[in-house]
């Protein structure tokens with residue numbers, strides 16, 4: 590059962606994967622309930638930054654009670670996290686969000702698509718799908734040849750790379766990589782920047798494919814406090830009767846056909 594709780598956990602290990610990209614394993618009992626596509630909120634020790642930072646779960650190790658997060662340093666909060674070492678205390682709230690519907694894609698041909706810092710949640714998703722889907726093609730887009738998590742992803746499916754500068758794989762974006770490699774799917778699970786998710790929504794509509802997209806890029810506080818994450822939905826919310834949803838509390842994963850982005 591997913592019961593959210595706040596705890597002071599301990600950093601097991603941290604290393605830098607690429608320019609500004611950090612890879613942290615955290616020892617926490619929250620690993621037991623963590624699902625692919627969920628996230629945790631991380632609080633800073635510097636109390637002048639009151640709101641926590643939502644960071645997606647990259648990998649789960651239930652046996653050793655560990656969660657892995659891979660994040661980009663973008664401001665004060667993440668700069669603080671990047672300085673943590675093994676043994677550092679880290680205050681986290683989790684596990685949050687609905688996650689990807691991994692069971693629903695069993696036996697199907699799946700695209701797992703990630704762009705930039707939307708790539709990390711696709712690793713645990715790929716791991717969960719392994720042996721369950723008919724075929725898993727993992728299509729990931731980077732700015733350049735930073736290629737973080739590529740080797741990890743290769744354990745769970747065929748990986749296709751797109752880079753903005755053409756330094757590795759297809760020059761362009763993930764849609765260009767699909768086209769260049771003539772790939773096909775029945776279901777798409779994706780996480781990444783809005784332009785990428787918009788392109789996937791359009792592609793899914795045109796090809797009559799079910800697509801689940803994680804809108805986590807739009808989150809700010811991750812805990813329902815800032816209202817910075819509201820998205821327009823097709824259906825009215827049962828409680829508020831408006832066509833709005835808060836990504837951090839209702840998502841972050843939606844059927845692409847249900848949201849207007």
Ligand code: FES
Pocket residue numbers: 807808809810811812813814815816817818819835836837838
């Ligand atoms: Fe702040 Fe959703 S991210 S309310």
